[in-house]
Amino acid sequence: MAKKKPTFETPELGEYYEVPEVTEGTMAHLSPFVAQPVHNTDLNFPGELVDDWHGKALEKLDDLRTRYRSLQVYLDSCVKCGACTDKCHYYLGTKDPKNMPVGRQDLLRKVYRRYFTFAGMFFPKLVGAADLTRETLDEWYSYYHQCSQCRRCSVFCPYGIDTAEISMAAREILDSIGYGQKYCNEIIAKLNKVGNNLGLPGPALADTLEGLEEDVFDETGVEVKYPLDQKGADILLVTPSADFFAEPHVDGLIGYGKVFHEAGLSWTISSYASEAANFGMFIGSYENMRRVSLRIRKAAMDLGVKRVVFGECGHAWRVAYAFLNTLAGPFDFLDPDYPVPQHIMEFTWDQIEKGNLNFDKSANDEMTLTFHDSCNVARATRMGSKPGGQMEIPRNVIKAVCNNYADMHYDTIGEKTFCCGGGGGLLTDDLMEIRVKGALPRMTALRNVMEEEGVTHIAAICAICKSQFTKVLPYYGMDMDQIVSIHQLVSNAIIMTGQNTDDVETK
């Protein structure tokens, strides 16, 4: 695709990310492309905006608040304390007050109040309630697609109000009246048809995996298998389809294969369920999320595997860790000795702890690493048996395979991590402006740790983060190759049994 010159200005990196003054309407112009009718109907939504959208939208809002306690409680409970106002990377990067978490929530809350609360029905002005108009609808479409559902706001809210819950509800309302987003709905439709978000059919996958086997053999002299649809394998690996496709994702996939090989376990990818990501969550649709999840259940049953392991992917790990058992469980047909599902990071760290893997850490010596906690991994999941394992285990793995590591500023990692700017269904070119501006806090923290600690590369365990960084790093004067997969680092350092190491030494 031809690269278009950006029509917006990239924010300048300051010494520290600053809280900007409220500047109304700076992002009002930005909306993603609207979904084609055929993609909406594939997902059981009306093809186009229905005539009675007003009544139908309110009906859906009423329906959702009786099905989701989060929505009902969060619409009622906000006291406008302002604690969240300076926490969203999209506000910090755009100055638009409707990108403050509470500002974004209020777009829906003002309508809820107007039609469903006593105060809003009789004293709308007093409590900030407002009618649902066509303008409101467009504003929902615009601003609820400027939220990456990263949950940073929910960390600081005294009532735990999570804007992601509100965004998901709003997107479901929009979908239910035929006003869906192209990027998400097209991708879900593609997955339902082909099995993955990129639309890679089985033969293409087989070809890619065969190529990887050859590459790894040429490089190491070890016959590492990258099996597809292999019945009776121990492990089903479910990984984001980006891992089959692009740098640096594919280097991670190579790493998973080497780890499985050294662990002495057979594994397979399924062409039917060749996607870890579940965009059903982005659009807040339980039904679509469940439909996507059931593919994984079916693949695990058909292939007769004992365990399910997920590759490096952020929102995917949220759906897998927190929702899969609910949506597609129970998984009583799998080996009860292992968590279902397991994260590849848990798997690898377990192997490292058992002493099953040998590393030459110096293979990563030309890099100094930092780690970007992916938002949904950090704030919506866990790894290992202890709370916080999702921050610890990836760092442990990095430190096991690299000599040089430094964290970014503590206010920008762990549970307070800043989103990469491209999550939650925003990883599309038509939203490039919000993606670049939303990356500002993360880019600031990265640049600081580069200057202060000599960091050269940033590792991530999410396909969206990796793609997003590849795109936005150059906007901020950095290099797109600075983003790496953790299992790429593992792959660099691992010395497999029987591996030819001569050429490494001569360098």
Add this chain to the structure above:
Amino acid sequence: MSYFFALLFIFATLVLVIGLARKIIQYARTPAPLKIATTPAPITRSGVVLRMFREVVFFESLFKGTKWTWLFGWMFHIGLFLVLLRHLRYFVEPSWLPGWIWTLIELIQPVGIYAAFAMVAGLVGLFLRRIFVDRVRYISAPSDYLWLILLGFIGFSGLMMKFVSHTDVVMVKQFFIGLWTLSWGPLPVDFPLIVHLSLVAILMIFFPFSKLLHVPGVFFSPTRNQVDNPREKRHLAPWAKAMEEQN
């Protein structure tokens, strides 16, 4: 006049109790279909109780968020709590409560006075913040200011009665104790008292229809009250179960 206030408080109490009960029942009945605890989260029930305790008593999340808002907000709430405890003796007889609770209420009496100052100071701080921080000003509706003003005048009129023009609290106590049996005595006719009582009644009446619903709301917040154990224990809402059984 005491007749009017008697009716007003009976009405206000009914509205508050029934209104809050209705909301609590609504929250309790609405399922949370997915596990959405904000992590790192406790992995046991007792861990969740501890997390909720820290949230409700110390405002842990707000402390992480904004120190000034935490300071003013916490001053106000803890002040209000102590003041309410101090006020208990106006509504209940010692013999109605277990001895140790009454001892606690008596111990709190002197603290309650200072707590009133903390409460009013906290409210002033919150009000100034609402005016002067542009982001908070942007999100404020008229009702957000009015609640602060209302609560401020409740505190202020209360302090007036304590320090400027004393009200006959024995009479006030007889009035409210009498309300329980619908045999109230006369209320003293004092301007600060009338203001104080009227505003409290207004607060009670509007409580269940306002953002003050954060009080029951926080206990029902799934990001805070869920145990982080989705892999270990299958979580399924009734409507999701019904959906499963259909296909």
